Amino acid sequence: MSLKLYSYWRSTASYRVRIALNLKQLDYDIVPVHLVKEGGEQHLPDYQQLNPARLLPTLVDDDEDIILNQSLSIITYLDERYPQPAPLLPAHAVEKARVTALAQDIACDIQPLGNLRVLNALKSRFSASQDDVAQWAACWIERGFEGIEQRLQTQAGKYCFDFDVTLADICLVPQVYNAKRFGVEMSKFPLISKIVDNCNQLPAFEQALPENQPDAQ
Helix, strand or coil: CCEEEEECCCCHHHHHHHHHHHHCCCCCEEEECCCCHHHCHHHCHHHHHHCCCCCCCEEEECCCCEEEECHHHHHHHHHHHCCCCCCCCCCCHHHHHHHHHHHHHHHHHHHHHHCHHHHHHHHHHHCCCHHHHHHHHHHHHHHHHHHHHHHHCCCECCCCEECECCHHHHHHHHHHHHHHHCCCCHHHCHHHHHHHHHHCCCHHHHHHCHHHCCCCC
């Protein structure tokens, strides 16, 4: 199989790429990388050769002899190489920019503050308790969701942008999964919740759920 995704079942960024691969109806192998066991398999030499940042996900496309990291870069690559079915970015420049902006609100501003290495650093370097860490993650998710909920009022339909699934939905669904892990009260965000419920009715999203992965615990 030409496509390999190095993934961890609960990694938000890996979750995004799994959704995109499923929407494109592509065959791929998942290569599990456990982020916690024995200090984290992402630090092993073999994986560090693939991805010197020692983060997930990493996509290997043997047909093109390419190794890619960063979920948004991977998804953009997949969308351009496999435009059908289900294009993930609009053709129109303005609409594409709006979709990309919302995706980056999540992938660049919200998710990194709840990344595992950040949460571990809060505990190991700043003596934060597990409850402190959960409150930290929930705080930044809620703050980000407040802006997204407001923005969606003027552009959402069944999904983030009208009635087509886009990169924005691919980023939103995993972040809501993370929000629930950290106890965010999602009733405060009814539009986000409705969109995520609509997405999760699609097979591509259901198949990408963390609990449906081969390495799920």
